[in-house]
Amino acid sequence: MGFGIEGSARIGGRVLFRDIALPLAPGWTCLLGASGAGKSTILRLVAGLPTGAEFEGQVRAPRRIAWMAQRDLLQERSSLLGNVLLGRRLSGARADAARARELLALVGLEGQEARRPASLSGGQRQRVALARALMEEAPLALLDEPFSALDAGTRRRMQDLALERLSGAAVLMVTHDPMEALRMGNRVWLLEGGTLSPVALPPGPVPRPLPALAAEAERLMARLAA
Numbered sequence: 001m002g003f004g005i006e007g008s009a010r011i012g013g014r015v016l017f018r019d020i021a022l023p024l025a026p027g028w029t030c031l032l033g034a035s036g037a038g039k040s041t042i043l044r045l046v047a048g049l050p051t052g053a054e055f056e057g058q059v060r061a062p063r064r065i066a067w068m069a070q071r072d073l074l075q076e077r078s079s080l081l082g083n084v085l086l087g088r089r090l091s092g093a094r095a096d097a098a099r100a101r102e103l104l105a106l107v108g109l110e111g112q113e114a115r116r117p118a119s120l121s122g123g124q125r126q127r128v129a130l131a132r133a134l135m136e137e138a139p140l141a142l143l144d145e146p147f148s149a150l151d152a153g154t155r156r157r158m159q160d161l162a163l164e165r166l167s168g169a170a171v172l173m174v175t176h177d178p179m180e181a182l183r184m185g186n187r188v189w190l191l192e193g194g195t196l197s198p199v200a201l202p203p204g205p206v207p208r209p210l211p212a213l214a215a216e217a218e219r220l221m222a223r224l225a226a
């Protein structure tokens, strides 16, 4: 049985979503929706984290989850290396410092393991958070806007790194960017007016070439702006 979430949620007395069914099979599932639609709430429900919502339904998730929130949640008192190793340490797993260093290098922070998060830019912090999520090697990864603070070139490199390193896992990524969802998603869903609908995708493997995506991205952009 795959992972996923099914059900309905109310927040502050209003319906946030009703009778959604979001399966999370291996590969990338991307969740699009306007600001406030309920995307982060869905992610937190799958992660088993508190939300302000009353949820009726069921969640199927493994015990070990890689989690990357909208806020980077870095420990200010730890080094970058310590931050990347944190999840493994908390779960009692062996701290594989060599792999953490490799991941920090892959996100462009080679040789900077001893720095503290406070001395980093927003984009650098986001890349440390990404390295930490990739370190988990969990069967399910939940990523909330994981590339939002990155410039276009870095964003592309980090997308491709995440595609490579999370291959085999089930990934749920929340994004505001239709192009990103269409490029990376094996499945793409749109949360709109409390319902979840699948987005038709061009054929072919991910990452998809951008020219094939422009028309669908335009259509989605119009729906998100409505």
Ligand SMILES: Nc1ncnc2c1ncn2[C@@H]1O[C@H](COP(=O)(O)OP(=O)(O)OP(=O)(O)O)[C@@H](O)[C@H]1O
Residues within 6 Å of the ligand: 011, 012, 016, 033, 034, 035, 036, 037, 038, 039, 040, 041, 042, 051, 052, 053
């Ligand atoms: N703890 C809470 N208590 C009350 N209302 C909340 C709480 N958390 C979120 N909300 C409300 O629920 C709605 C959905 O929030 P959520 O963060 O899931 O949206 P989102 O689609 O992720 O938005 P964004 O794209 O802006 O991050 C919003 O209207 C928000 O104000």
